[in-house]
Amino acid sequence: MRVAAPVLASVLTLVVGSIFFASLGHDPLPTLYAFFVEPLNSLNGLSEWLLKASPLILIACGLAIGFRANVWNIGAEGQFTMGAIAASGVGLFWPNPDSVLLLPLMFVAGMGAGMAWAAIPAFLRARMNTNEILVTLMMTYIATLFLSYLVHGPWRDPAGFNYPQTALLPTAALFESFDPAYRLNPSIFITVVAVFVMWLFTDRSFLGYKMSVSGAAPLAARYAGFRESAAVWIGLMAGGAAAGIAGMAEAAGPLGQLSPQISPGYGFAAIIVAFIGRLNAFGIVLGGLLMSLLFLGGEGVQMTLGLPSALTRIFQGILLFFLLAADFFIFYRIRLIRPARDTHALETA
Amino acid sequence: MDLIIAIFTGTVIAATPLIFAALGELVVEKSGVLNLGIEGMMLMGAALAFWAVTAGYPMPVAILAGALAGAAASLLFGVLALTFLTNQYAAGLALAIFGSGVSAFLGRGFGSEPIEALRGINVPVLSDLPLIGPLLFRFDPMVYLALVMFAAISWFLYRTKAGLILRTIGESPQTSHAIGYPVIRIRYMAVLFGGAMAGLAGAYLSVAYTPLWVENMTAGKGWIALALVVFATWRPLRILLGAWLFGGMTILQLQGQALGLEVPSELLSALPYLATIIVLVLISRNRQMLALHFPASLAKPFRPAG
Known part of the structure; x- marks a missing residue:
């Protein structure tokens, strides 16, 4: 039954989307086709689909570990940004730009920066409440402001015609695409590993179980001696690490350099992905694929039909609304109760 | 002297949207509901009010439209959180994302032209007084409305029976329900009121503060308003003081940029966010002070039994 809610929510979102398109004067069926099918009609489309799903799934896996313990890290966007900054910093300024160690170092830097950025809220929550x-x-x-400062100031490419962006990362600092014609690159394997690790942690480890208890029944968790501060730290570190790695993969993958806008909102969308996936590793994979399609569809109809890209965020919101509402009908049984007067009348009769 | 007047008036003006949004959220939270979607509701209010002005409606109608847009957006949250008993964090986040999307969608045709801003009042004699005139009697009407709302909400919460009932529901919905109060209905009213106040805050931004439409123009003010409620430890007077503190921070930052300080502008822009964190830490460390006025049932879904 837990699977029913996301499916129901997706269908309802499609229905509302059709009505919405119709009210804008676009024939709903072709528009829905352009939004949800056309992006996947080509090899390039499929490559872009996985390319965008990868950071969403990765970040959502990290966040879900926290959400299970009621640790609400909604700043993955910032941890993603810091990860991208740190990784690019290593890529740009490492003394030996041809080193084979460059990518692994960037990976560590990105993960570390994401974790460091999440460590501040973790410390403040655990120690300062x-x-x-x-x-x-x-x-x-x-x-975001720090990134803007770097690309407008000290890290701006001197040969970049004053554009607010850094120089391109050296080749050794980039993931090489599987095929030069498409942008999909091996960083997707990081996500595959992350999904597996997340599944191991949540479904097969005692620590993961303790985290779930902390979330579902805080009092029971305290009684059993599970420390709340441990849940806070693990939850935030998982999210920070995942978001930092995603930022690194984005910088070393499709971006290749830093500019003021490096994320189309992956960090926020990943929150929705985590919920659609029911905070469960395999659910998150499906949720990430769906959300990635929303991003692609939004871009697609913007180009082909001139519809605004804000549609993506509207659909994201609607999808989450429906998902939350659908849960109600799945977890509760609806009973109509007559007003109290009637029972009173029965008793006296 | 002019600089001091500019800083003072700038502070009061910058604080006004925060006062609206945070006072609204205070009422919502006092009823035991946590609506994280202020940012989304503010953006809806800002977009609708701006649209109404460009469509030629008079200013009061535009501001009312903003309030209604905020209330309408909050109804989405209300249905989810109160009728469908969903996780209030998730429902609020959904509203924040949805509101930013819808407002950006509505605002795509607004263009980048500024509109004529809401004008300051002009009271004969008083507004022309030296010093006191510009300091106290030349603001736009919404600045005074925010203060009136502050007084009204303080009075409502702590001096009326209805306010007592609202606070009781926030402490223990079970008890309130057992006594016979319509918990869900009252919470709906609180959520709608909070939405309307957030809508007013957004309207103030787009028709008075900046008078133009920029996508995501709230830039985190909705979240700062949420932080203000915690900072204020759920007490109205402290919301007012906190809002002025943040307003002052914003103005000092702008003045700093205008004076051409040898500091990156991004660092100055980050000040309000940094200040929010610091202030939250200082307040939250003292658990007892937080617990004293904290609505005990905050963010816990309530289902009337039987």
Whole structure:
């Protein structure tokens, strides 16, 4: 039954989407086709689909570990940004730009930066009782401003005609695509490993079980001696590491350099992916594929039909609304109860 | 002297949207509901109010449209959180994303032209007084409305029976339900009120503060308003003080940029976010102070039994 809610929510989102397109004066069926099918009609489309799904799935896996323990890291966007910055920093300034160690070093730097950025809210929540939702979010704004500072200032490419962007990363700092014609690259294997690790952790480890108990029944967890601060740290570190790695893979993959906009909102969309996936590793894979299609479809109809790309965010919101509402009908049984007066009348009769 | 006047008035103006949004959220949270979607509701309010002005409606109608847009958006959250008993964090986040998408969608045709901003009041004699005039009597009407709302909400929460019932529901919906109060209905009203206030905050941004439409123009103000409620430890007067503190921070940052300080502008822009974190830490460390006014049932779904 837990599978029914995401399917139901997706169908309802399609229905609302059709009505929406119709009200805009676009024939719904061709528009839906352009949004959800056309992007996957070519090899390039499939490559882009997986390329965009990969960071979403990766980040969502990390976040879900926290969400299971009621640790609300909603600042993955900032951790992603910091990961991309640190990885690009290594790629740009490492003394030997041809070193085979470059990519592994960038991986470590990206992961470390994501974790460091998440460590601040983790410390503040664990030691200072500070709400992690607000802190992670504020840290996201700060990370974005830091990126903007770097690309406008010290890291700006001197040969870049004053554009706010860094120089291109050296070849050794890039993931080589499987095929030069498409952008999909081996970083997708990182995501595959992450999904497996996430499954091991949540379904096969005692620590993962303790985290789930902390989320589902905090009092029971405390009684059993599970430390809340451990759940906070693990939850935030998992999310920070995943987002940092995703940022690194994005910088060393499709981007190849830093600019003020490096993420189309992966960090926020991954929150929705985690929920659609029911905080479960394999669910997250499906959720990530769906969300990636929403991004691609949004870009597609923007180019072919001139519809605004804000549609993607609207669909994301609607999808999450329906998913949450669908849960209600699955987890509760609806009973109509007569007003109290009627039973009173029965008793006196 | 002019600089001091500019800083003072700038602070009051920058604080106004925060006062609206945070006071609205205070009422929502006092009823035991946590709506994280302020950012989305503010953006809806900002977009609708801006649209109404460009469509030629008079200013009061535009501002009302903003409030209604915020309330309509909050209804989405209300249905999910109160009727469908969903996780309130998730429902609020969905609203924040949805609101930013819908407002960007609506705003795609707005263009980048500024509109004529809401004008300051002009009271005969008072507005012309030296010093006191510009300091107190030349703001736009919404600045005064925010203060009136502050007074009204303080009075409502702590001096009326309805306010007492609302706070009781926030402490223990089970008890309130057993006594016979319509918990869900009252929470709906609180959520709608919070939405309307967030809508007003957004409207203020787009028709008075910046008078133009920029996608995602709230830039985190909705989240700062959420932080303000925690900072204020759920007390109205502290929301007012906190909003002025943040308003002052914003203005100092702008003045700093105008004076051409030898600091990267990004660092100055990051100040309000940094300040939010620091202030939250200082307040949250003291668990007792938080617990004193914290609505005990906050963010816990309530289902009337039987």
